[in-house]
Amino acid sequence: MTDSEEENEEPAYVSRWKAATTGFDRVRSVASSLEEPRTAGWIAAEAYVSEPTTRNHLNRLVDLGVLVTEERARGTTYYPDPVYTRINALQELVSENSEAELTTQATEIQADIAAWKEEYDVETPRALRASVAEEIDVEEAQERLDVAADWESAQYHLSLLSDAIDHYDTYTARPSASA
Numbered sequence: 001m002t003d004s005e006e007e008n009e010e011p012a013y014v015s016r017w018k019a020a021t022t023g024f025d026r027v028r029s030v031a032s033s034l035e036e037p038r039t040a041g042w043i044a045a046e047a048y049v050s051e052p053t054t055r056n057h058l059n060r061l062v063d064l065g066v067l068v069t070e071e072r073a074r075g076t077t078y079y080p081d082p083v084y085t086r087i088n089a090l091q092e093l094v095s096e097n098s099e100a101e102l103t104t105q106a107t108e109i110q111a112d113i114a115a116w117k118e119e120y121d122v123e124t125p126r127a128l129r130a131s132v133a134e135e136i137d138v139e140e141a142q143e144r145l146d147v148a149a150d151w152e153s154a155q156y157h158l159s160l161l162s163d164a165i166d167h168y169d170t171y172t173a174r175p176s177a178s179a
Helices: 003-008 012-020 023-032 040-047 051-063 082-096 099-120 125-133 138-166 168-172
Strands: 067-072 075-080
Touching (some): 023 051, 023 075, 040 051, 040 075, 051 067, 051 075, 075 082, 082 138, 082 168, 099 125, 099 138, 138 168
8 A cells, every 4th residue: 555545544433424424414513513613624624525515515504594604804604503503402302301300400400500609609600710810720720610611501501491491381382183
């Protein structure tokens, strides 16, 4: 095998992913998991799809309301639409949990947040982040940053749970069959 052949070999997981999915599915998967806006070129590289094809798939996802775009100095970037993402998360919550289970989850998250407030003597994740400027060691600072990130995630999940509980009957209602 020549050096160029070895360089062109893909890891086995990439070959399996490509064999089991379409280019569109790979682009959608990468784009849906973004935590920050990315260019079509970046997404193409991650999805193992050509850039022109990736652009076509991304534009289709924008048209479907799955992604949003933003014009930046380095070009157009793509990011999951927050409304679409929230609706999907709500749909998943109500389809997989009873109202009682949702309430239990909400109660557990509220207890976690209350414990963080008491342990760190702050009222918000932002205040916890600001506390890393105090005279503390590096490990404690990193722990506080991790807890602040967990706290923000918990607040978002709690907002989803609240919405799911408040509108549970509406979200689970099914139209009756007409005779």
